[in-house]
Amino acid sequence: MALPLAFFALFFAWPVAAIVGRGLRPDGGWQLGRLGEVLTEPDLQHVLWFTTWQALASTALTLLIALPGAYVFARLDFPGRDLLRAVVTVPFVLPTVVVGTAFLALVGRGGLLDELWGVRLDTTVWAILLAHVFFNYAVVVRTVGGLWAQLDPRQEEAARVLGASRLAAWRAVTLPALGPAVAAAALMVFLFTFTSFGVVQILGGPTFSTLEVEIYRQTAQLLDLPTAAVLTLVQFAAVGLILAVHARTVRRRESTLRLVDPALTARRPRGTGQWALLAGVLAVVAVLILLPLGVLVARSLDTPDGYGLDYFRSLQSAGEGGTFLVPPLEAVWNSVQYALAATAIALVVGGLAAAALARRGGRLVRGFDALLMLPLGVSAVTVGFGFLITLDKPPLDLRTSWILVPLAQALVGVPFVVRTMLPVLRAVDGRLREAAAVLGASPLRVWREVDLPLVRRALLIAAGFAFAVSLGEFGATVFIARPDRPTLPVAVARLLGRAGDLNYGQAMALSTILMVVCAAALLLLERARTDRTGEF
């Protein structure tokens, strides 16, 4: 408990507090008057309003589109299911710079919708909403589907034997069991869309702006720290509220459910209804997720001399342009190294936090649980700038150190580790530990013989997720990545920042590589997964 607390105090709370403090106490005295001033400004009220309603609309749309998917992935058995489940998770960990580009190809001018029906969404809020569905589809499929797959279908069958109609049985048995999971998923989607940055920046253009985008503009562009500080506090309050509600629903979910092996609940689709549902879900996945990803791959292969691997080959040399001091391909290796380091940090910090949370109860601990989730809802630029002004003195002069990147990435990885490990750790029967202890095992041995075998899978899954998330992290990394060691997403952004065919092609090729690495990591994770009580 001490280590994770110290980690968060040092690398999250302190930097964020410092940067907010810099904004609100420019000369040592609090200027809380700014709070009211900023909050009553019509432009910013508009931002707040837009942030809230687009998040609500995105959440509703995501649930509507992804819930059938959750059912299909949970209960129907079809070839390629695991692969597909890994693929739908890829958008979640891809940097938005890249996906925004691909997504425009679908809903923008000359995109599929445009060619079929002359519908263009690139200037409307629909583009944002659909992109949010694209990004968060996996959250619903994994959170709700994960539980759905483990609900014992015999309970529903029992209800039907007792005379309930199919609908009534579902409503009386399955729905209440799923309710908390749906709520938890909805809150996560709401959190992610409420703090949406890249999607809104790319697809929304300058007219639509969320709080997060506005914080970025005020901090990075205008250096209006007071306004940024107030907005950060507002976002903090909102995120805190969302997380508090979330913690509540999660607790309810972890209560009493009879769970079974998911392998027993899934079966081949039967009847026209199930086949139609499967076809429908597959069509949605194909159009909404596979197609934009496909566009990315197609563009990376679309060279001036026809389709080929030229751009991929050209990644091996630094080229004469000097965008990089090293060949872009090295960014892949850099990213993997950083992500491994970040994963290690996230596993240690998150694992210890989860262990502490699992053993204890009480309000304080629950508050800590929510605290660990906070980095997911705090603007990367706030954290990045906070790092700059706090970690600048020995012994913690880390500003130019490579470790800063994995530290920032680990901040985002820890919540996933905790959420994956916690339910499993809670499920370990304490009596097993006691029995082992009574039989004379040392605490270490108890941990090794009892806990470790039970949580190893969860640990691997958590590692996989932390790895994938670290790989795709862009916002904080871009501020602190060293130029001679750019990460994949940073390299992509840099290439896109230059004119010319080769740069664009290389950006697409690197994005494709990132996508494949993420998909591979997630697929491995699917293999390791048997226990689906975790949230992601």
Place this chain on the structure above:
Amino acid sequence: MRSTKKLAATALAAALGVSALAACGGKDDAKTDGGTKSKTVTLVSHDSFAASDAVLKEFTAQTGYTVKVLKSGDAGAALNQEILTKGSPRGDVFFGVDNTLLSRALDNGIFTPYEAKGLAGVPADVQLDRAEHRVTPIDTGDICVNYDKKYFADKKLSPPQSFADLIKPEYKGLLVTENAATSSPGLGFLLASAAQYGDDGWQDYWKKLKDNGVKVVDGWEQAYNQEFSGSAGGRKAKGDRPLVVSYASSPPVEVLYAKPQPTEAPTGVATGTCFRQTEFAGLLKGAKNPDGGKALLDFLISKKFQEDMPLNMFVDPVLKDAKLPELFTKFGATVSQTHTVAPDKIAKNREQWVKTWSSLVLK
């Protein structure tokens, strides 16, 4: 059996993590601090900074200092980070503050005055801090409207050349520009229009531009790679705007990064719409290696570096006798007359203009 395998896999993963840590750490230690600190000079810059390896090695050969480059975000973000870390900077020299943001840097006092050797070879009109030498001009670049040659040839329409052209009906719905609040070419274009039409006239001009269907996106990447039909990225993304606010050096870049290299640039420059941007470097206050920093500033305006710059950062050298590469002279536009606004005037009006512009154009 199975569990041993898994344990081995877990151990392997852990070992990999550790060795990755060691690998990163090992590389890093060799480069930084310790007794060799004075031999390293650190240059902090924005993401667009680039120099060829050979030239950086040349600097080391000349002075004994090794350059370490730290890039951090776009020009605005990079400068703001310097302001935030004022007094305890991450490096010795900052490169990349331009005339639109110069006053912010000077007002915040992040630089120590130093008169670089060789400044005599730099025209006086770009030495915007001549009295104190807190900053040294390094390069200039022009922000101009670019056009898609093929589009205008196909339509048998002559491409626009001036601000007045852009509001003519035949160019309706063709231009895409960047948000002046978030993008430096966007801001440059706004300032150029203010230079052309005056403090009061520019608003009226933008009203007309808006009526003529100008599209505004957030950043250069989107405008150029998504919307502009003349760029390589834009063609793939099926961009449908043949006019974009970019740089006078963009056409040569399109040639350089095309394979095979075309005999003519696919894009051209509307030379009457240009805003002259000058980029500066300065010695950071509190620099750990001020001597190295001074040597680096001298080097940045030396012929060696100045002639290396165009093909790395696609900007023009400030040194009078630096030769331009053939790519620039052959495919680049000659901009005879540019618009610019004095830094103190920009400082006074920037925020108000951007605010007015936002409510005028974005709402």
